Amino acid sequence: MTIRFIASSRLPTPWATFNMHGFEDDETGKDHIALTLGEVDDGEPVLGRVHSECLTGDALFSMRCDCGYQLQNALRRIAEEGRGVLLYLRQEGRGIGLLNKIRAYHLQDEGADTVEANEALGFDADMRRYDLCIPMLAHLGIARLRLMTNNPRKVIALQEAGIEISERVPLTTGLNAHNEQYLATKADKLGHMMALAQFVPAADTDCERISR
Numbered sequence: 001m002t003i004r005f006i007a008s009s010r011l012p013t014p015w016a017t018f019n020m021h022g023f024e025d026d027e028t029g030k031d032h033i034a035l036t037l038g039e040v041d042d043g044e045p046v047l048g049r050v051h052s053e054c055l056t057g058d059a060l061f062s063m064r065c066d067c068g069y070q071l072q073n074a075l076r077r078i079a080e081e082g083r084g085v086l087l088y089l090r091q092e093g094r095g096i097g098l099l100n101k102i103r104a105y106h107l108q109d110e111g112a113d114t115v116e117a118n119e120a121l122g123f124d125a126d127m128r129r130y131d132l133c134i135p136m137l138a139h140l141g142i143a144r145l146r147l148m149t150n151n152p153r154k155v156i157a158l159q160e161a162g163i164e165i166s167e168r169v170p171l172t173t174g175l176n177a178h179n180e181q182y183l184a185t186k187a188d189k190l191g192h193m194m195a196l197a198q199f200v201p202a203a204d205t206d207c208e209r210i211s212r
């Protein structure tokens with residue numbers, strides 16, 4: 001894996017004007033993005049989100065999952081703090097790609113849960129890797145994160161890759177009638193550290209979405 005920095009620019013958003021940094025993975029041909037706000041290379045732990053691409057949730061307002069809500073909430077929290085980083089990794093569908101995710105959604109429409117659907121298609125439940133974060137964070141001068149996630153495997157994978165996780169910050173937002181079962185399966189089968197009772201309902205988040 002060779003991650004190369006390509007270019008940086010400003011990225012105005014409703015929450016803050018971030019600095020956007022583009023990287024290319026020579027091995028896979030995929031491009032990945034980091035958004036930063038404030039001074040992140042001073043050695044102090046940085047509030048951070050390592051977000052895996054979900055075209056349907058992040059861009060198309062899907063309510064099947066919590067990805068879009070988490071993305072907006074993470075950007076808002078970083079903006080409130082005035083300092084932070086978001087890595088946007090192009091690992092769509094927990095690494096199986098968009099079209100296979102649609103195949104998996106089809107199986108879920110027929111009754112499978114998110115893990116069973118991946119397995120029925122011949123994939124592991126989660127095929128993502130996080131070692132690509134290392135050169136991206138190194139380029140930005142970040143070695144320590146306060147990581148916004150509910151996923152213990154993400155925390156362990158980043159620690160094993162050499163990133164110090166000084167704190168795990170829960171990111172429980174976006175519960176709605178369409179993703180309740182999906183979130184329950186993540187907690188039951190994928191080990192996510194969250195209880196549905198902790199969730200902020202989608203209707204009460206800052207996401208401008210229809211919540212029913």
Ligand SMILES: Nc1nc2c(ncn2[C@@H]2O[C@H](COP(=O)(O)OP(=O)(O)OP(=O)(O)O)[C@@H](O)[C@H]2O)c(=O)[nH]1
Pocket residue numbers: 050051052053054055065066067070091092093094095096101104105114118148149150151154171186192
């Ligand atoms: N294969 C598959 N991928 C999904 C499904 N729903 C969401 N995804 C993908 O899952 C990824 C997000 O993973 P999540 O399990 O929601 O969250 P996480 O990143 O593990 O954990 P958090 O940091 O707590 O959000 C994105 O790449 C989505 O495209 C699904 O039903 N099947």
Ligand SMILES: [Zn+2]
Pocket residue numbers: 054056057058065066067068
């Ligand atoms: Zn999603």
